[in-house]
Amino acid sequence: MLLFVLSGVLPLAFAQVVSPLEIKDPELRALQERYMDDLKQLGADVVSIPTEYSFYLSRRLDLDEQRQKRADQRSIRFDRYTGKTVLEITGNYYAAYSTEKMGPEQRARETFRNIVFPILKVAVPRFQNNTSVQGYAFEISHHILGKVMEVSMERPENLVVVLSPQSAIQLVAGKDENEQQAALLKSEFYLNAKPVTIWLSGEGPQLTAQQSAAEPSDPPPSGNSVGVEIARGTDEKMPGAIPAPTLKTPKSADPPAPTRDTSPQALASLLAAKKEDLAGMVKELDHQAHFVSYAPPSFVAFRKAVYLQLSINTNLAEPPGGSRYRLAALAFDNHVSHLIRSVLGYFKDDSQFDGIGFSTNLHLASKTDNTASSQAVEFFFPFSALRCYEKFDCTGQQLIDAGTVLINGERVRLDLQIAEGGSH
Incomplete structure (x- = not known):
C-alpha cells in the first residue's frame, strides 16, 4: 500500500x-x-x-x-x-x-x-x-x-x-x-x-x-x-x-557495571558515609522539596541497584476529573522536575550508587469542601538519565522513559503530554 x-x-x-x-x-x-x-x-x-x-x-x-x-x-x-x-x-x-x-x-x-x-x-x-x-x-x-x-x-x-x-x-x-x-x-x-x-x-x-x-x-x-x-x-x-533531536555523535555503550552490593549492611554503610551530605541537602532544600519529616533520606535496593530515596510532599489543586496519571504528570512537572538539578548538585560523584528515587505523597486539596485526599507516586531515575536531563540534553519525557514510575505501588507507563492533556 x-x-x-x-x-x-x-x-x-x-x-x-x-x-x-x-x-x-x-x-x-x-x-x-x-x-x-x-x-x-x-x-x-x-x-x-x-x-x-x-x-x-x-x-x-x-x-x-x-x-x-x-x-x-x-x-x-x-x-x-x-x-x-x-x-x-x-x-x-x-x-x-x-x-x-x-x-x-x-x-x-x-x-x-x-x-x-x-x-x-x-x-x-x-x-x-x-x-x-x-x-x-x-x-x-x-x-x-x-x-x-x-x-x-x-x-x-x-x-x-x-x-x-x-x-x-x-x-x-x-x-x-x-x-x-x-x-x-x-x-x-x-x-x-x-x-x-x-x-x-x-x-x-x-x-x-x-x-x-x-x-x-x-x-x-x-x-x-x-x-x-x-x-x-x-x-x-x-x-x-x-x-526530533539535533543529530549528535552517539557515545559507545559503556561496559557492564559490576554487580552492586544491595545487602542491608552495604546500604547502612553507604548511608553513614553520606550522612553529612544528606543532612545539608535536607536543610537547604526543604523549603523547595518539602521533605517528609518522619521518612529521612535513605538508600534502598531497587531492581538489583542502589537508589537514594527521597520522600517528599507535593501539594496539588485537584483538577476536575483528574486521573491518577494526570496527577502523577503534574507532580513531575510542577515539583519533582524542579528538584532534580538542585539535588544532583550534592552528588558530583555518583559512583557509589545508581540513581535517585523521588517518593512523593500527593496532597490534593478539594476546592469544594477543603478536604484533602492523597496518592503516592514514586519516580526512580538512573544517574545516566539524570545527568542527561541535568545538562538539558534530555527532555522530561525521555527521563521518565529511562526510569520507573510507580503509582500506589503499581508500575505504570507515564506520558506527560497525554496525561496532562486529558482535561484540555
Missing part, C-alpha cells in the same frame, strides 16, 4: 519540507532557500514510496499514529553533523518488531531496508552532484514488542543512519550485495544511541551479538525469523511526543 492516498502530490510535498524561516543557522537557511525546489520534489518522491506499514515524515519522533496524522510532517532539511552539512530526514514508521524473534541489528536492518534505503534511492540521484551536501542523515522511529519484568510492553526505538556522499552513491549504485555491504560498513548506524552494524544478508558476525542493555528481559532472537506487527498506537499505550 502507498504511504498516503494523495489528491495532489506537490502541495503535500511542500508540507514535507521545513520552512527556511524556521532554520536559525544562516548558512543552512540559505541552502534551504536555494534548493527548495529540489527539496519539494524529494518530498513528493518520498511520499510516493510504497511501504508495508504506515510511514510519515515528521518533525517529532515517537508519536502514536492518530496524533501523527494531525502533526507537523515537515522534516526534510539541511542540518549539521560533526561539523558537516547533511541532508536530514526524520520520520515515524508504524511497524512493531517482536524482541522475541528479532535482535537489535535485525530490527535496524528491517527499518533500513524498508524506509531508509528507498528514500536514499530517490534522494541521492537528485543531490549527488550538489557539493553543499556532505552527507545524508536519518532519524527513524519504529516500535518494539517485548516483556519487562514479565509485563508485555510496546515502546519506541529510534534508528539513526549517517552516510557520506561517497557511501550513499556506492550503496545506491552498487551492482551487487557485496558493493552495497561495503558501503554500509563505512557508514554509521545507531539504535537508541548504541552503535549497530547492518548486514544486508542477515548473516553478519554481529547478528547474534548480545542484545542491548535497554532490553535486559528480552529473550534472545530465534535465528533469522522475523516478527513484525503494525503499531496501532493509542494515547493510552504509546509514549509521548518528543522533539
